[in-house]
Amino acid sequence: MALDKNGIAQRIAQELKHGYYVNLGIGIPTLVANYIPNGIDVEFQSENGMLGMGPFPIEGEEDADLINAGKQTITAMPGAVYFDSSTSFAMIRGQHVDLTVLGAMEVSDQGDIANWKIPGYMVKGMGGAMDLVASAKNIIVAMMHTNKKGESKLLRQCTLPLTGTKCVTKVVTNLAVLEITEKGFKLLERAPGVSVEEIQAATEGRLIIEGEIPEMSL
Amino acid sequence: MALNKQVANAEEAIKGIESGMTIMFGGFGLCGIPENSIAAVRKNGAKNLTCISNNAGVDGFGLGVLLESRQVKKMISSYVGENEEFERQMLSGELNVELIPQGTLAERCRAAGAGIPAFFTPAGYGTEVAEGKEVRWFDGKPHILEHAFDASFAFVKAWKGDTAGNLIFKATARNFNHAMAMAGKITVAEVEVLVPAGELDPMEIHTPGIFIQRIYQGDHFEKRIEQRTVRTK
Numbered sequence: 060m061a062l063d064k065n066g067i068a069q070r071i072a073q074e075l076k077h078g079y080y081v082n083l084g085i086g087i088p089t090l091v092a093n094y095i096p097n098g099i100d101v102e103f104q105s106e107n108g109m110l111g112m113g114p115f116p117i118e119g120e121e122d123a124d125l126i127n128a129g130k131q132t133i134t135a136m137p138g139a140v141y142f143d144s145s146t147s148f149a150m151i152r153g154q155h156v157d158l159t160v161l162g163a164m165e166v167s168d169q170g171d172i173a174n175w176k177i178p179g180y181m182v183k184g185m186g187g188a189m190d191l192v193a194s195a196k197n198i199i200v201a202m203m204h205t206n207k208k209g210e211s212k213l214l215r216q217c218t219l220p221l222t223g224t225k226c227v228t229k230v231v232t233n234l235a236v237l238e239i240t241e242k243g244f245k246l247l248e249r250a251p252g253v254s255v256e257e258i259q260a261a262t263e264g265r266l267i268i269e270g271e272i273p274e275m276s277l
Numbered sequence: 278m279a280l281n282k283q284v285a286n287a288e289e290a291i292k293g294i295e296s297g298m299t300i301m302f303g304g305f306g307l308c309g310i311p312e313n314s315i316a317a318v319r320k321n322g323a324k325n326l327t328c329i330s331n332n333a334g335v336d337g338f339g340l341g342v343l344l345e346s347r348q349v350k351k352m353i354s355s356y357v358g359e360n361e362e363f364e365r366q367m368l369s370g371e372l373n374v375e376l377i378p379q380g381t382l383a384e385r386c387r388a389a390g391a392g393i394p395a396f397f398t399p400a401g402y403g404t405e406v407a408e409g410k411e412v413r414w415f416d417g418k419p420h421i422l423e424h425a426f427d428a429s430f431a432f433v434k435a436w437k438g439d440t441a442g443n444l445i446f447k448a449t450a451r452n453f454n455h456a457m458a459m460a461g462k463i464t465v466a467e468v469e470v471l472v473p474a475g476e477l478d479p480m481e482i483h484t485p486g487i488f489i490q491r492i493y494q495g496d497h498f499e500k501r502i503e504q505r506t507v508r509t510k
Binding site: 105106107108109114115116117118120121122123124125126127128129130131132133135141142143144145147148151152171181182183184185186187188189190193194220221222223224 | 305306307308309331354355356357358359367374376377378379380381382383384386387398399400401402403404405406436446447448449450451452453454455456483500501502503504505506507508509
C-alpha cells in the first residue's frame with residue numbers, strides 16, 4: 060500500500076532528533092508536527108518570525124497577529140520567541156536550523172529541487188524556499204512519487220525552473236525513502252507492500268538498488 | 278527631551294508621496310500590514326508606484342486595494358499567490374513583477390538601513406534569480422551579489438509606539454516591519470496604541486525611534502485573518 064500524505068509525514072517524523080530546530084514547509088511537511096516521536100523535544104521555526112510554533116488555536120482563540128509561514132493562525136509553545144524577518148533568515152542562512160522539510164514538484168537525482176514556478180501556468184513565488192535550500196545542511200523533500208498525470212517527479216534533470224541545486228539530502232514519497240548520492244537516488248526503504256519494481260517504474264532518475272530493501276516501519 | 282515624531286493622522290503621515298516612487302510596505306500576508314497608510318495612499322492617488330512587500334495582499338484588502346486602483350506599476354515580492362486581481366494584471370502585462378527569495382528581500386531591506394550597499398548570499402544560485410548577477414565563491418560555495426533597496430518611503434505597522442518613534446510589535450506581526458523601518462528614507466509607523474515618550478520600557482523596545490520619521494495612531498485596524506485555521510478541543 061502506497062502511503063497517504065499523513066504516512067509520508069509520519070515517516071519523516073522518524074528523522075527528527077532530540078534538540079533539533081526544524082523548519083516545515085507548506086503542505087505535507089506541515090503534517091510532520093503531528094507525529095513527533097515520544098520522548099524527544101524539537102522546536103519548530105516559522106520563517107515569518109518565530110521559534111516554538113505550537114498547534115492551531117482552539118476556535119475563538121485565533122489571533123490575527125500570530126500566524127505561520129502559510130498564513131494560518133497558530134499558537135505559541137512555552138519558551139517561544141518572535142523575531143523579525145532578517146533575523147529569521149540569519150538563522151536559516153547561518154545554518155542554525157537543523158532540519159528543513161519541503162514539498163517539491165520535481166527533484167533530480169543530483170539533489171536539485173524545483174518547487175516555485177510552472178512557466179505560463181502558475182507563478183506564486185519562491186517565498187523562503189530558495190534561502191532554505193541554499194543554506195540548510197539537511198533538507199528532506201516530502202512529496203508524492205508521481206504527479207497527477209502519473210509522471211515521475213524523481214528525475215534525471217528537473218524540467219521546471221529550479222529553486223536550488225545539489226541541496227536535497229533525502230526524499231520521502233508515498234512509495235519510498237531515498238537518499239541523494241553522487242550516483243543518483245539510493246533506495247533505502249519501501250512503503251509497506253510496495254515492490255522495488257513499482258518504485259523503479261515510477262522513478263525516471265537514476266535509482267540505486269543495493270541488496271534487500273526493507274519496508275518502512277511506521 | 279525626546280524628539281517628537283508624532284503626526285496627526287494617516288493623511289499627514291504620507292505627505293510627500295508622489296507618482297513613480299518606490300515604497301516599502303511591512304507585513305507578512307495580511308499580518309502586521311500598515312492598513313491605515315495603505316488606505317491613505319489609495320486616497321492620495323499617486324500612480325506608477327514600485328512597491329516592495331513580501332506579499333501583494335488579497336483582493337480588496339492590504340496592497341490589493343492599490344492594485345485595484347491601478348496605482349502599482351511594479352511589485353517586488355517573494356510570494357504573490359493569494360490575489361486574483363494581481364494574477365490578472367501580471368498575466369496581462371499591466372503589472373511588472375519581480376520575485377525574489379524571502380531572505381534576500383529581508384536582507385536587502387536591512388542592508389539599506391545599515392549602510393551596506395550590497396552583499397553576497399547563496400540563495401538563488403543556479404536559478405533564474407541569479408541571472409545577470411555577479412557570482413563569487415566563498416568557502417567553496419557559490420554566492421550571488423544582491424543590492425540594498427532604495428526606497429523613498431517605508432510604511433510599517435506596530436502594536437505600541439511612543440512619540441519618539443520607538444516601536445513594540447505583537448507576535449509574528451513584527452516580520453518585515455523592523456527591517457523596512459530601518460530602510461526607508463522616510464519611515465512612517467502606524468501603531469494601535471501611541472503613548473508619550475517615556476512610557477514604554479526601554480528594555481522592551483524592538484525598533485529604536487531613530488529609524489522612524491513619522492508616527493501616528495491608526496484610526497481603525499481591521500486585522501483580517503487570511504487563513505483561519507483551528508483545532509477542535
